[in-house]
Amino acid sequence: MTHGSSAVLTAALELTEQQPEAFDLAFTAVTQPCPWPKAYGGDMVAQAAAAAMRSVTDGKTMHSMHSYFLRPVDIGAEVRYEVELLRDGRGYSTRQVRGFQNGKPVYVCLAGFAAGEEAAEHEPEPPLDVPPPESLPSSAAYLEPVEPGGDTMMTEQAKAYWSGGRSFDMRHVPGPVYVRVEGESTPQQALWVKPFDALRPVAGLTDEQRDLAALAYVCDYTILEPVLRVLGLPWAQHGLVTASLDHAMWFHRPPAGALDGWLLYTQEAESASAGRGLGRGRFFTPDGRHLATVLQEGMIRPDKGAR
DSSP, X not given: OOOOOTHHHHHHTOOEEEOOSSSXXXXXXXXXXXXXXXXXXXXXXXXXXXXXXXXXXXXXEEEEEEEEEOSOOOTTSXXXXXXXXXXXOSSEEEEEEEEEETTEEEEEEEEEEEOOOOOOOOOOOOOSOOOOGGGSXXXXXXXTTOOSSTTSOOOHHHHHHHHHSSSEEEEEXXXXXXXXXXXXXXXXXXXXXXXXXXXXXXXXXXXXXXXXXXXXXHGGGTTTHHHHHHHTOOTTSTTOEEEEEEEEEEEOSOOTXXXXXXXXXXXXXXXXXXXXXXXXXXXXXXXXXXXXXXXXXXXEEOOTXXX
């Protein structure tokens, strides 16, 4: 059985400071290995989050990101992130981050930062009927008996990646959508997610900033899955093509060590039409703290002649 490492994530967050060419600050980072023709979109979101956070030095915390994916990004290659300091106020700050590769813009986001203040609180209740993670199979356990090929696009590389190449142990409710849609074709699902091992320190980031970037990183892996589930489309279906289009994320409460254990990631398909799907997700701690909310739209293009 494949055992993964969270080092994939922390390697993605390692930024090298550069001389800026377009804006105020610049960094480079390297996209991580994956078995697809293009880099994982969460690399760009997390790397841009890290670049934006490194530009804020007065103690404010990132509260939101709004991103567009402009072009496919090469795997295992540098992306240059240029940070524009749009505003620094007493309570709030705003940054723009643009990612460049091969001389072209590939990603852009706006990130907001807040000093925080005492205020009344409200947060949604997590679902109560989700089985504990220990009772659910890991991706590696689920995929262990699956043979690549056959009537799916499953490859040895994809099997290894889904099993242990993504830095996080992921356990699906009602079941995964790798080679078939396990469970009902409903517009909802949930996952328990946890780093395979303790997250390593990342130069230039505090542990809290690293953990915020980790949430931004992991959210993209599965946010379109409730759309695939309700449409009856597993990832390994012949001819299926997906791509992230835009992404929005709000960080409501500090993670405060939450990534030392399991997080519940609840997800829902908001819409599917015109070759696009919109997914919404929420991250909760086991004791019910609502950490973050994410919305993402993606291209979903099934092969109409798929078997």
